[in-house]
Amino acid sequence: MYPEYVTKLEKVKGISQEELKELQPVEEKYKFRANEYYLDLINWKDKNDPIRKIIIPSVEELEEWGLEDASREHSYTISKGLQHKYRDTALLLVNDVCGSFCRFCFRKRLFKNVGKEVVRTREIDKDLDYIRKHEEITNVLLTGGDPLLLSTNKLKSIIESINEIDHIKIIRIGTKTPAFNPFRIISDDALSNLIKKITNSGKKLYFIVHFNHPRELTSASIQGINILQNSGAIIANQTPLLHGINDNPKTLSTLFKKLSFNGIPPYYVFQNRPVMGNKGFTIPLEKAYSIFLESLEDISGLAKRPRFVMSHESGKIEVAALTSKNIIFRYHRSHNLDNYGKFFVFKRNPQAYWFDDYKELVEIYNYKSF
Template sequence: MNKTATKAKYPTLRTAEDFVARGLTSTENTKNIKAVGEKYAIAMTSNFVDAIADTHPDDPVLRQFLPSIEELQTTPEELDDPIGDHPNTPVKGIVHRHKDRVLLKIVSVCPVYCRFCFRREMIGPDKDNMLRPEEVDAALDYIASHPEIWEVILTGGDPMMLSPKRAKDLTKRLESISHVKVIRWHTRIPVAQPEKVTDEYVSAITSHTKSVYVALHSNHANEFTPAAKSACARLVNAGIPMISQTVLLKGINDNLEALSALMRTFVENRIRPYYLHHPDFAPGTSHFRVSVQQGQKLMDGLRNTLSGLCTPTYVVDIPGGVSKAIVTPSDARFADEKLELRGQDGKWRAYPPQRD
């Protein structure tokens, strides 16, 4: 049994000079990158560099991680906490927005820093990197004292930045809480840093008493390098189901060809498409934002051309932490109190069919 995955070929890119050295930007752009870096964290792993098809700034992988001076432009509707984490935080690290589940933000660092991140004001190497032991105790005590909590969603930052030892300890401690039945890891690691998904790590997050899921954040099919595919297979082969999280992003996946390829790639790698997120109102992200109407049109295209197994649910997080809203166009409507259904040809037909 392999104890380790293939090691990264070269260090993570963290500075303007790193991007220049890899030929991913010009020396003239270093000033802009440094200006953005003074406010927001920067990191792009070697696996994502390998996934770049074209070193033009509009490459769909590079665009996700190459800092842009546009990030320093904030629009009036943008918020430091766009989905309302803070008002729903009873103890540090816990977000209890929905009755039967909580987020446990165990770390505030990531292997990469997406330029559109909705928590970009809260994460980065200059933040509190990890909950302190007493804070972890308080967070787990909160979960243990609320029997309505059925699912714990590990997020951050990226929870798979934990060492195997810490990940195993966290799994064991959650296993000891009887009313918690599901542990869900939200991560970029399998595509961003696949060498971290070792047999040891998979074993660390595996549970024999709880259902464990891994939700993979990926936005373009090109992210699935051979190493990334192997990392995902290692998880699935160990009996850990995987689901997907994707953000609809201008210039990255805002066309039917790119979204279709991504959803098919998920399914081909035994990952069930779950959510397609409309981008949140995070500061400095307006250049990634598309309209909901465009998103609905793309969803129509997916539903009309792909297997149902490949079709995600299109959602918008209502600002303030209210809930997600499902914004997929409906194929059912009532006209004169009679049900009509829409077919793939776009025509509405009475149901049951009207007889002559």
């Protein structure tokens, strides 16, 4: 059973004619896409419903703010569809379509410039040759868009080609399909068979899923997750911290608990990137970190595993601590290997949204020199 896709706001029953007129310029600038399953999760009586905010356009998206490519992914692009930012990990953009379009997506540029950055199955040989020649790469991440919007045959062709490379030990798939359309997984035995084949070969297949709010973890989505797990896949979850969606400590805590109850370790919580159209979803960094810390207070260690990070141009920068005067950062992942071991102490800036907003450096510590 596949839910029907909706690509025009006028087809969404819960939106009034007045709202449609107001949202027309947003829809013209940033594409809309959803499906009946996910739209049915919305409480249409609540204008501030968090599921509605995830998927339904808002006039706030027209506010001039942010960059098209806030993490400067183009700086690490080797060839069409291939990025190599971290020494052991290559990233393949294999699709520029998602089950639905999150309004806070940090790659909105892909949906505006269709085909510009994404590698098609028939074009992937050049990217695979690069991966073969670079034996330091042990992980390959398939992302986009959503790889699970590809047919299983196309996905199989890509994954099996990667799996044949001896030094690749982990293949990752970044996907929101278990939240947006779990029936893609439930209805496809071929996908389960593919996962079993890869895991039986001795390699590990990870699905990095995107549940942003506890209400997305429906019985159908949990059934889809169970199928992936029972086929041998390893699951982890990541989410940005989003204003009006999960920026309440109780909501975030409930999400972490519900994930852990279903065998899904929380992985990363991201500070929302300063991307065009995303201002309405952002929270000042220090406030966001405080919400994150508070959400961890009453949950078990198994649910308490996420790290609060920024996907900065230079790497994944983790917020390590706050004091009354200072904020402390460290590189969780870095393109420049010299950054590992360093703690960066800055004077606090309550108005900061991003690492670049901190100007007053207090000190740099390097634990390797202790």
